[in-house]
Amino acid sequence: MTMSKLETTSDVEFLKTYNIHDYDVPLTTVDMAIFSIVEQRLHVLVVTREESPQLGRWALPGGFIDLKKDVSLDAAAHRKLFEKTAIASPYLEQVQTVGDATRDPRGWSVTALYFALIDHATPLAMNAQWLPVDEASNLDWAFDHQMLLRLAVERLRSKTLYTALPIGLMPELFTLTELQQVFEVILGHGLEKKSFRRRVLDAGVVLPTEFSKKSGKRSAQLYRAAALSLDFVFPRALDVLL
Amino acid sequence: MTMSKLETTSDVEFLKTYNIHDYDVPLTTVDMAIFSIVEQRLHVLVVTREESPQLGRWALPGGFIDLKKDVSLDAAAHRKLFEKTAIASPYLEQVQTVGDATRDPRGWSVTALYFALIDHATPLAMNAQWLPVDEASNLDWAFDHQMLLRLAVERLRSKTLYTALPIGLMPELFTLTELQQVFEVILGHGLEKKSFRRRVLDAGVVLPTEFSKKSGKRSAQLYRAAALSLDFVFPRALDVLL
């Protein structure tokens, strides 16, 4: 028997008699809030549950960790995302983990909630679709997914005030006006143009390209995301308390 | 048979045949990074493991969720804290949830990491003790607890730059100089006195009391935490990138 670095000598003896099925353990799942901007509105990817429990209700994509396939929690989140969108490397961030005795009728359950940002020009799996987040409260959600969505939206909104995160929702090339509109859609209110441009340009989170966009009137400079862009934290937040 | 709001009609049928032990599920635990300031240094509460696996190694307090006693993940964290300190209502915040196939020799495991802030003048359970966090890297830690501690310290440091969180480490009454020293200990460098006082006083996160502290030279005004203090977010971060 090989002994990993993690195991002390006594562990080897201990593990011979250990059986996880002897204990009461909670269910553990990963749920995803996958955001995109569609037609100037913030949307989230939703599915309708095709099996019990909560058959037929709306839900965030997610489900059990596959102890064989998933090497980590993050890997499980990536797998869930890939199953719905075939996107392998998006922005992915853990939001919060929620667990209690009543959120799932099968028993005590825990879910690790992640959010992802993707460009909406991405093919979706058959059973997935985009839903405007401001219509979420009218729906019949499975489990506590309405609250999970609210947590994810709050995180996205609050980080939009002091990071460049929304760049993760943009296509490869974009104009500053388009980027500003995405910020405005997420925050739910307008931003001052000059301040916005100063902020993102001075920080170097977007870089000019050799391309410009000709769309009607004066053509606009096209930018792309700088390498550090999504991790960048501005020294000051935008005004406006949420 | 009563049907909870959470269960659809089909769920009632489904649950008759559902048995969690039919599935492979990860172990799920809660771990605590409990911080305090002792002798002008940031300390964390540690225990030595008294059972396998990882018998004898240093560990953050924590362990399995008790599906009978704990109504939620947060409740489990509060229970773990209370078992070591008998403190019922400290500042408690979820940091991150870590899970993978190899961090625990018993198998695929997930832990929800929390941090708590307490005044160090708190009696501890027998097997718990304060450890300076800057000595943590020399120790023989159980599982991935050294990394968990690093995550919690990073969160504490980064929130110290833009919130009033360290107030949670203070006793009932404290002077502004004492509070500033705590900020400095956490950040690892000095802060400018006038700026610091303006910041906390203008924000109203501390309130003057009718008391003052006579300690050697000129006596100092004693303050207490304002109700909102720990949730307060300053519009600008302190300088200095971590």
Added chain:
DNA sequence: CTAATAGTGTCTGTGAGACATTATAGC
């Protein structure tokens, strides 16, 4: 008095908001 610590006055710098202005394209 002196020394030590508490606490203030005030100048500078940075970066956000406001808003007027100029630039460039299609028609």
Added chain:
DNA sequence: GCTATAATGTCTCACAGACACTATTAG
């Protein structure tokens, strides 16, 4: 030319840093 959109100039304001200064206490 006119109009729409892109992009800039520049003033003000809030708040952090720097640092000199004053205030209060024990001895």
